[in-house]
Amino acid sequence: MFFVLLVAHGLNTLVAVAAPISIRPFAPADSEAVIALWRACRLTRPQNDPRKDIARKRKVNPEWFLVAERAGAIIGTVMAGYEGHRGWINYLGVAPEFQRGGLGRKLMDEAERRLRAAGCPKINLQVRPDNPTAIAFYERIGFAVEGAVSLGKRLERD
Ligand SMILES: CC(C)(COP(=O)(O)OP(=O)(O)OC[C@H]1O[C@@H](n2cnc3c(N)ncnc32)[C@H](O)[C@@H]1OP(=O)(O)O)[C@@H](O)C(=O)NCCC(=O)NCCS
Numbered sequence: 001m002f003f004v005l006l007v008a009h010g011l012n013t014l015v016a017v018a019a020p021i022s023i024r025p026f027a028p029a030d031s032e033a034v035i036a037l038w039r040a041c042r043l044t045r046p047q048n049d050p051r052k053d054i055a056r057k058r059k060v061n062p063e064w065f066l067v068a069e070r071a072g073a074i075i076g077t078v079m080a081g082y083e084g085h086r087g088w089i090n091y092l093g094v095a096p097e098f099q100r101g102g103l104g105r106k107l108m109d110e111a112e113r114r115l116r117a118a119g120c121p122k123i124n125l126q127v128r129p130d131n132p133t134a135i136a137f138y139e140r141i142g143f144a145v146e147g148a149v150s151l152g153k154r155l156e157r158d
Pocket of ligand 1: 041042094100102104141
């Protein structure tokens, strides 16, 4: 009996470990899981209401808002945009327990593939200065720190 349980447990573990990861566009039913992931990744900020960010993105190239799903759970996201000059990346996040496993690179590859197909010649993105992990990651996947100063102007308060 113990042996059978052990084998069954082993098989469960194997199935869980081997569960495939799919990358697909965001669907409205993903909202709560996505926001929880952003919180776990420290991507939310008091001045940005994540629900409003999702609603806005659903109106502009929603097919470039991607989630990574594994065994029914959302474990990664990336939001890409293109205004006809530069591609932009926001809300790239991988669930902490899946970081350093290649998923961040996969999400960026898929975002890049879609931007390229739209004719986008260059991707820009912003990283907060207190996030050396993200800078190291982006450099590793081919981005370079550039000298531009980042400015912003709020048009709507969340
Ligand atoms: C940044 C983030 C998305 C990276 O995702 P990830 O799945 O851990 O990254 P990957 O495993 O795909 O790593 C890709 C490459 O970057 C390297 N890398 C990742 N994190 C790194 C780190 N902290 N330091 C050095 N290299 C790093 C990996 O070693 C890998 O290199 P390799 O393919 O040559 O082995 C993830 O750390 C994260 O979600 N962070 C919190 C949210 C965040 O800061 N997002 C960015 C906002 S601008």
